[in-house]
């Protein structure tokens with residue numbers, strides 16, 4: 001896992017190679033011009049970490065005016081959402097072999113929707129069966145915990161999102177220049193996060209707690225969910241991710257000085273997340289902010305901070321997530337867990 005965390009700058013460079021150009025436009029030639037012009041709505045189906053990437057893609061599109069939803073493939077396979085012939089159903093699956101995601105894609109296809117597999121494995125079942133494929137080009141991932149493939153999924157889905165918007169409207173989305181600028185330095189920025197991270201120090205300071213919470217809103221929400229999944233998967237400690245605004249609707253009852261809260265800031269609606277931070281601090285919980293190094297308010301309000309180079313929110317999500325991968329890794333390492341082969345889990349889940 002640690003090796004694959006360190007491979008992320010290379011993986012991301014491969015993912016983006018030839019797909020982004022300088023200037024003010026994303027060049028993404030994986031599909032013929034206008035390929036998505038008739039798409040009215042997008043449904044993403046995926047499991048686990050890939051579901052979090054799907055949620056990210058949903059946020060990306062929905063915030064730019066495209067109707068998009070993410071579904072857990074295990075649910076969609078048995079309770080599918082209605083589709084039309086101009087619905088694009090995207091299966092996000094690193095392996096391309098996850099049974100529930102394949103069933104969901106098949107169900108969508110049989111009901112007349114157009115299907116697309118976003119996968120890391122050329123020749124996988126998803127790639128062979130879907131109408132189209134988008135390869136994330138992260139390189140082989142061996143560790144059960146998905147790390148570099150999540151980063152590459154997100155980067156690929158941002159490009160796909162831009163392409164869908166351009167095909168539908170003939171125009172690049174608002175904010176495309178900032179996205180491009182952040183993507184251009186992404187591999188170097190991820191390298192800096194890895195090289196300068198204080199995650200091990202934070203991990204050792206909070207090794208023996210009752211439970212670990214992860215919060216974020218907007219595009220930081222899937223990052224919070226992913227941070228919690230990675231943490232529980234390899235540390236075997238209880239961890240939960242929440243939409244920050246949901247805390248006061250129930251989870252706040254669990255917050256004590258023994259529940260460290262990792263608060264993810266990406267620069268989108270951060271003031272509201274800061275007020276959620278103050279709510280948990282009032283109950284005694286220590287807060288670790290994951291924030292841009294320029295985000296003084298988050299850094300000063302939180303008890304600790306893990307920072308990343310400033311970037312647009314969609315790219316900040318990738319940088320913030322790398323810090324959370326490192327926290328999970330170091331806690332698991334200090335607890336002596338079998339990090340590369342966590343108990344009860346398989347790399348690829350080929351049964352329903």
Ligand code: M6R
Pocket residue numbers: 047048049050051092093094095096097098101144145146147229230233346347348349
């Ligand atoms: O191969 P897939 O992307 O379809 O796998 C989906 C999940 O099984 C996978 O992301 C799982 O949640 C990871 N091991 C988590 O690290």
